Amino acid sequence: MSEEETGDKRGIVDALGELSWPKFFGLTIIVCAMIIGAFYFVVSGIIENERRSIISDANICKGTIAAVMGKPYHSSISSGGTNSFGITELSYVRPSDNTLWEFRCKISGDSVVWATKDGPWRTRNGDAEILWSYQPNRGELIIRQIFSDGSSSSKNFRGVRAR
Template sequence: MARYLAITILSVMMTLSTSSFAKAQSDNSLICRATIAAIFNKSIDEVKVQSEKSEITHVTYVRLSDTSVWGNKCKISDNRVIWATENGRWRDSDFDEIVTYEKIKSEIKIRQSFSDGSSIEESFHAE
């Protein structure tokens, strides 16, 4: 019960701390949120910006199955998004999928392209 309460409080604090920031989010923040949402099958609203530091955006989401908080980070180069888990490696090797984005008006499209030639594309409404 105490763990659930702590996670709930943390989730509320993350929402409150990012709600005023959400209106002033940079394109990089939105693109990172959309990328992590696409990769981990989340809604963009579940992915919260924690910080933007020297072109790296840090985000988190709560995994509902066990209420654990997961952190990821993104950096953007041209139309490519390179991501990593909070303490993991950047996904930029020849064996990793290539993640690209396209922003058209209020829509962000995230495309994951795999080495076998297949790809997945998901669109998100930019706030």
């Protein structure tokens, strides 16, 4: 190793040694936060992939619209598929007047957000928070709505097939 390379290495060691306690502590916090963030990103990706292998977005969204609209899961709500942005399109023909109702739905973790085809996402103050869970051993999809006043309702759909 040349004398110049040794000097460069000593320069880095000396620079780290000259860090004041607050600067060293701040640098340590930043490095730890980056490690925790990377760990969270990897783990959440694994969990999301595991969920997607159990039940489809279309099934979750169909259950969400059925629960919100007070319809049975095995009604005429149909899925148009999920696009590359993770948005599932659904439609429902109301039997009383044969009108077509179209919806959009997106899932993030255990949360579901929905909207009519051209309407805003239901994320405003006063809109219910919607959570889902799935019991594969019972084939049961559970959609829970938590309303802005703190009350909630839950709808259990049995016979929902996993992938």
